[in-house]
Amino acid sequence: MSSNFEAHRKSNTNSVDSSSLELLIGYNAKRASSVAMHGLAIKLQKYGLQGPIDYSVLTLIAHNSGITSMQLSHALSLFPANLSGIVKSLEDRGFLSRQQHPTDRRAYRLHLTEIGLEVQADAEAVAIKNDAEFAKILSESERSMLNQFLLKLYAS
Amino acid sequence: MSSNFEAHRKSNTNSVDSSSLELLIGYNAKRASSVAMHGLAIKLQKYGLQGPIDYSVLTLIAHNSGITSMQLSHALSLFPANLSGIVKSLEDRGFLSRQQHPTDRRAYRLHLTEIGLEVQADAEAVAIKNDAEFAKILSESERSMLNQFLLKLYAS
DNA sequence: TATTGTTATACTCTATAACTATA
DNA sequence: TATAGTTATAGAGTATAACAATA
Numbered sequence: 001m002s003s004n005f006e007a008h009r010k011s012n013t014n015s016v017d018s019s020s021l022e023l024l025i026g027y028n029a030k031r032a033s034s035v036a037m038h039g040l041a042i043k044l045q046k047y048g049l050q051g052p053i054d055y056s057v058l059t060l061i062a063h064n065s066g067i068t069s070m071q072l073s074h075a076l077s078l079f080p081a082n083l084s085g086i087v088k089s090l091e092d093r094g095f096l097s098r099q100q101h102p103t104d105r106r107a108y109r110l111h112l113t114e115i116g117l118e119v120q121a122d123a124e125a126v127a128i129k130n131d132a133e134f135a136k137i138l139s140e141s142e143r144s145m146l147n148q149f150l151l152k153l154y155a156s
Numbered sequence: 157m158s159s160n161f162e163a164h165r166k167s168n169t170n171s172v173d174s175s176s177l178e179l180l181i182g183y184n185a186k187r188a189s190s191v192a193m194h195g196l197a198i199k200l201q202k203y204g205l206q207g208p209i210d211y212s213v214l215t216l217i218a219h220n221s222g223i224t225s226m227q228l229s230h231a232l233s234l235f236p237a238n239l240s241g242i243v244k245s246l247e248d249r250g251f252l253s254r255q256q257h258p259t260d261r262r263a264y265r266l267h268l269t270e271i272g273l274e275v276q277a278d279a280e281a282v283a284i285k286n287d288a289e290f291a292k293i294l295s296e297s298e299r300s301m302l303n304q305f306l307l308k309l310y311a312s
Numbered sequence: 313t314a315t316t317g318t319t320a321t322a323c324t325c326t327a328t329a330a331c332t333a334t335a
Numbered sequence: 336t337a338t339a340g341t342t343a344t345a346g347a348g349t350a351t352a353a354c355a356a357t358a
Binding site: 041050051053078079081082104105106107 | 346347348349350351352355356357358
């Protein structure tokens with residue numbers, strides 16, 4: 001299951017000076033997230049999920065049943081225009097249903113179907129395992145600190 | 157200069173439970189890096205750089221004069237096929253020159269032009285300032301720890 | 313007037329395959 | 336046979352504008 005992406009990345013045995021990039025937190029976060037997202041995307045394929053975004057959407061609906069598209073859009077920092085197609089695709093694949101909002105006829109409340117609930121639960125286990133594997137080089141306390149630091153950088 | 161991206165992101169005042177995503181280091185790294193990369197991309201526009209990748213390429217050449225495309229490709233985890241167009245574009249814009257490799261006629265050694273050196277130096281100051289602004293909520297020691305943790309996640 | 317959600321569209325990023333010239 | 340670099344191409348991801356229906 002080792003991809004070209006991983007093979008290419010790990011064959012970096014040369015002596016290039018990358019220090020001027022590696023002092024940037026943004027650069028390091030981008031490089032690290034690419035590794036994690038790529039690994040997750042591959043593992044989610046067998047559940048019929050096209051990528052981490054599908055997983056994020058299903059997971060927020062699972063834990064916030066009845067959430068609207070606008071709420072999802074803000075919570076995930078996705079533009080409504082892009083979320084629209086993702087939600088439609090997940091509905092077409094039978095993972096979620098849209099129900100009329102009780103007080104706002106412009107909006108829909110989103111719920112997972114039975115299949116969606118099963119897929120999300122399986123995918124959540126895979127995502128957690130992938131993340132643990134990805135970060136296994138760090139100790140538990142280091143992972144905890146890292147997560148708190150990252151959260152502060154985008155949630156403030 | 158505040159973009160739709162920032163406006164949309166910061167208007168998240170609702171009470172959605174995102175905890176099941178926020179426990180994933182990969183998710184938080186992705187979210188944080190998106191903020192940093194978006195901010196940097198906007199600031200680099202005035203130097204004629206199309207984005208963080210242009211900046212990464214110029215910066216590695218600046219600090220590794222004579223580097224080849226394959227070395228760049230491995231150092232930045234970019235596929236050679238994608239790097240090819242980026243290097244050509246930077247050459248067309250007068251930022252770098254390609255010189256014949258002394259012992260391998262398949263390869264080119266990359267150098268910055270005078271203009272490229274100027275632009276890279278200005279852009280490096282901008283990138284460092286952008287990163288400091290992006291991470292200003294963290295203390296110096298927190299930023300240092302964060303950077304070491306992230307580096308371990310992709311450089312091992 | 314403002315907001316929810318949609319369609320259309322464009323641009324960037326990532327990835328694979330096939331190719332040439334050379335090692 | 337393998338490697339450096341290129342072209343072509345396809346699929347995600349990201350961003351803007353314009354719109355219909357409703358608040």
